Amino acid sequence: MHTDDRNTNNWQGLVFPTLKACNIKHIAYVPDAGHTVAINAAIEDIKTTSVMLTTEEEGLGYLAGAWLGGERGALLLQSSGIGNCINTLALQSCGRFPLLMIITMRGDWAEFNPWQNPMGQATEAILKHMGVITWRADKAEDVEKLIRGAATMAFDGDSACAVILGQQLIGEKEWNN
Amino acid sequence: MEQLNKKIFPNRRSVVGKLLKERQDMLVVTGLGSSTYDVYAAGDHNNNFYLWGAMGSAATVGLGLSNSQPTRKVLVITGDGEMLMGIGALATIAVQRPTNLTIVVLDNGHYGETGMQQSHAGKGIQLDRIAHACEFDYSVQLTTLEEIESLRQHIHSNESLNFAVIKISTENPPRTMPSRDGVHIKNRFRISLGFPPN
Numbered sequence: 438m439h440t441d442d443r444n445t446n447n448w449q450g451l452v453f454p455t456l457k458a459c460n461i462k463h464i465a466y467v468p469d470a471g472h473t474v475a476i477n478a479a480i481e482d483i484k485t486t487s488v489m490l491t492t493e494e495e496g497l498g499y500l501a502g503a504w505l506g507g508e509r510g511a512l513l514l515q516s517s518g519i520g521n522c523i524n525t526l527a528l529q530s531c532g533r534f535p536l537l538m539i540i541t542m543r544g545d546w547a548e549f550n551p552w553q554n555p556m557g558q559a560t561e562a563i564l565k566h567m568g569v570i571t572w573r574a575d576k577a578e579d580v581e582k583l584i585r586g587a588a589t590m591a592f593d594g595d596s597a598c599a600v601i602l603g604q605q606l607i608g609e610k611e612w613n614n
Numbered sequence: 615m616e617q618l619n620k621k622i623f624p625n626r627r628s629v630v631g632k633l634l635k636e637r638q639d640m641l642v643v644t645g646l647g648s649s650t651y652d653v654y655a656a657g658d659h660n661n662n663f664y665l666w667g668a669m670g671s672a673a674t675v676g677l678g679l680s681n682s683q684p685t686r687k688v689l690v691i692t693g694d695g696e697m698l699m700g701i702g703a704l705a706t707i708a709v710q711r712p713t714n715l716t717i718v719v720l721d722n723g724h725y726g727e728t729g730m731q732q733s734h735a736g737k738g739i740q741l742d743r744i745a746h747a748c749e750f751d752y753s754v755q756l757t758t759l760e761e762i763e764s765l766r767q768h769i770h771s772n773e774s775l776n777f778a779v780i781k782i783s784t785e786n787p788p789r790t791m792p793s794r795d796g797v798h799i800k801n802r803f804r805i806s807l808g809f810p811p812n
Binding site for chain 1: 641643663665666667668669670671672673674675676677678679680681682683700702703705706709710796797799800803804807808809812
């Protein structure tokens with residue numbers, strides 16, 4: 438996926454440094470184009486443990502384990518992966534574990550593939566049903582402050598938190614390339 | 615085969631009791647269902663984290679713990695059904711390659727908590743061979759109580775990524791239930807490691 442440079446305003450480059458500044462030591466992820474810059478930065482950073490997952494709910498277990506061991510992490514995923522996480526969110530809910538998710542949207546705006554729409558349209562509602570606090574960024578200038586604020590509420594308040602990065606922020610997918 | 619299994623495979627409580635003998639500062643994560651009861655029956659401990667839900671997460675909780683506490687031994691004890699629900703985690707763990715993590719699957723070939731329906735393991739799927747294919751350093755299937763001691767010694771004396779299927783009988787011992795308060799279990803675990811609850 439190519440992102441539209443006119444819309445990015447380097448928000449992609451801000452995600453990982455913002456997480457680092459919040460003392461995040463672990464980045465668990467399922468690959469997504471919108472997270473490419475942050476994932477690559479996490480992999481290259483020797484002080485960060487980057488964890489490639491086969492399915493998103495693995496990240497919920499992983500981050501709970503890391504917290505038991507005294508360390509903070511974040512989960513980078515696409516909206517489609519929220520469906521995979523639903524039952525496992527009981528771990529964060531019943532254990533009141535901190536959770537910080539950064540979610541790139543599909544099926545949200547200018548979506549070429551209609552198969553992305555059912556989960557995309559349900560993502561935020563499902564998160565709220567499961568007790569996850571959500572914020573939505575559609576503008577580049579909101580990304581850093583929303584991540585920082587979500588990290589505060591996750592790790593200082595033992596809350597499950599998600600920052601949703603909208604497709605208007607990410608840019609239109611160029612299907613012809 | 616099933617009739618034979620019931621006769622020859624060891625009792626789950628005996629297996630877990632032997633495995634946790636002289637556990638030292640080992641950190642233990644249990645999968646929901648009977649594995650949680652078995653570990654509690656062997657003796658409650660501040661370094662136990664009991665899962666009562668989030669089926670399929672025992673191995674990944676163990677991985678996060680292994681990566682954040684690399685100097686401590688981490689032991690995941692779960693059942694065949696719980697492991698099967700998170701089977702992809704074996705690939706995730708294999709890529710991470712922690713050398714302080716052991717996953718033990720208590721395999722009775724059935725979903726004990728839901729009425730003893732047969733599982734994929736009961737139909738012949740060998741989970742240790744999946745771990746072997748993922749290139750775990752050590753992957754075994756054990757069928758006798760005598761083999762547990764050598765596994766225990768291996769865990770304590772080696773830096774390696776381990777996976778053991780232990781075939782157990784379908785005998786269903788009385789439930790012994792630890793606290794279901796996840797916050798309490800989490801906080802006492804963290805306090806035991808020197809971290810404050812929030």
